[in-house]
Amino acid sequence: MQSAATVLAAFALAATALTPPQRALRRQTRLHARTAEGMAPGWKATTDETGAYELIPASYEYQYQEIFVEIPRTAESPGLGVLLEQFGTLDAANGGLTLVAGLVEGGNAANAGVDLLPGDSIVKAGTTRVECLDYDATVDALMALPPAPAPAGLMVKRLVKVPFVNMRVMFPREENRKDVTFKMRRGASLRAELLRNRVEMPTCCEDMNCLCNCAVQVRKGAAVLEPPSTQEAQMIKKEPYWRLTCRACVSRDAEDGSELVIRMRPDLENVMRRKNPFGMETTFKF
Ligand code: FES
Structure with missing residues (x-):
């Protein structure tokens, strides 16, 4: 046998x-x-x-x-x-x-x-x-x-x-800093992933009158993120390309290898909306 x-x-x-x-x-x-x-x-x-x-x-x-x-x-x-x-x-x-x-x-x-x-x-x-x-x-x-x-x-x-999303983080010109790239898991918190990769951002979490200090501008791959909650959408309603890192998450359905490009501190140089000398708002596309 x-x-x-x-x-x-x-x-x-x-x-x-x-x-x-x-x-x-x-x-x-x-x-x-x-x-x-x-x-x-x-x-x-x-x-x-x-x-x-x-x-x-x-x-x-x-x-x-x-x-x-x-x-x-x-x-x-x-x-x-x-x-x-x-x-x-x-x-x-x-x-x-x-x-x-x-x-x-x-x-x-x-x-x-x-x-x-x-x-x-x-x-x-x-x-x-x-x-x-x-x-x-x-x-x-x-x-x-x-x-x-x-x-x-x-x-x-x-x-x-594990399926991953490729992330590229851009910084304001005056920081003269190289882009940071890393991989994010599906479902990950944007803020947690940024901090894990040593990208600091202002926060206002303890301030009840939150000023969107943690906002980033999404340059590419907005669909990689879960749609904003009603609260987040309300907070950034004047800035259609912004997301709040304290609230945004990578979509659980994001495709493996998809790309997300964000720019930090859009509030420093608001490339979306500039006021002309007469106080009228003009929207620029990029
Ligand atoms: S930390 Fe205030 S909106 Fe994100």
Whole structure:
């Protein structure tokens, strides 16, 4: 009879070491083709509230999904048909990063069309937590699953790319400052994203007679933002190209890669509306 272990193949250990809990670094991670090796740099270890290691994305550009899969088995064919590969270690006591490397052709997982992709990490085998375990400990947990013909239930974590909006911030001419560019997640608060990227702006939040001090002028991509609330629309009703950073959010439906261009402090040089010497307002388009 074929044992489960015979269909779990190990490959050489990669040099990438999983490090113990790190502070969230804002770095860009370019993951390569969907192979275990290409996806491995996208994972990092942290600890949960109980102190146990858990896997999270190494970069803000990715998030993870948890997916449950069930691999059917028979007494004649009890194996899973899943290839595993280990990348680096946490420490001697706590294992490392073990990822799905592929499915065995003709194996149970492949035959059943189970949703497992290279780079997925098995975090639960049945009811046993296997998150951040090394190859041997992961295989031991798989071997301890209820015997075939019971199906093997696995919970995996999968890295998925977060859709982003490209942001460009322009400054008043007199500041002689270079544009700032960064990426924003859908649903993000405009003010929070600006502050996170060290773009300061005046505020009047504690002033009940708010003077729109945090306003920006939208030069491109107005549709990338959620439409203004009734209150915000009322506050900027004379300035159709303004948005208030304390209230505006990136739309949850914004397309990945769409662009938003804003200019800070439109109140300093109101390029929208200038008064002529006779006190009449003239609107300029840009
Ligand atoms: S801080 Fe006053 S309107 Fe935004």
